[in-house]
Amino acid sequence: MTTVTPAPAPVSTGAAATDVEQRGFAVSSLVLGLVSIVAGFTFVVPVAGLVLGILALRREPSARTMAIWGIVLNGVMLAGVVIAGLAAAVFGLAMLPFLPLVFV
Template identity: 55%
Template sequence: MSATMTIQTPAPGPRDPDSAPATGVAATATAGTATAGTGLENADAGGDPRIAPRDRGEAARPLAVTSFVLGIVSVVSGWTFFAPLTGLVLGIVALRRGAADRAIALWGVWLNAAMLAIWAVLAFVALAVLGAGLIALPVLAA
């Protein structure tokens, strides 16, 4: 069974926007193998003509997934500083690069940010207890 897909690009020159699209050079894909047409398929959208639109977010997908996994592992195992910090940075980078899985990147950012917030609260409490202990030390020694 053979599947054929044709992508048509507009012919150069002025045309009426209400008219039917002009036929230009066509790219044909047979049996799942894509062949390039003129290379202008993505140029009309203002992007790089060498990169297909569906491939733009695919480069950031591993960053989004890694951020999400680090967030889940941090919550489950109680990792408190380095893993959530790394996951937060990776999630933000994935969002800035336009990750294809934006929801996964957002979950990674929120989970890692929550774990960092918990770490900050615990560090503040530990410093308060340590400070109170140091203040009470001269009283106990007397």
């Protein structure tokens, strides 16, 4: 009569959990890019999203597509903010000579 010992249970390495955790910067960059489109022209949100996207490219190779989309969205919105700010400054300086005529 022999006894059979059961095989040890497979040990979970947690690969699925670490894969989800490693996409945090990329997801944050993508979400901030979408929020900056919806929320309008801000300066801080696209800069934060751009930084997170660049960090995600370096640290998270599995989330490369999301990181690239976050960088693109945040870069476009940041360029829009800069262009709109420069246009407002030029328009304001161009209208400066006409300021006394407005308050007459």
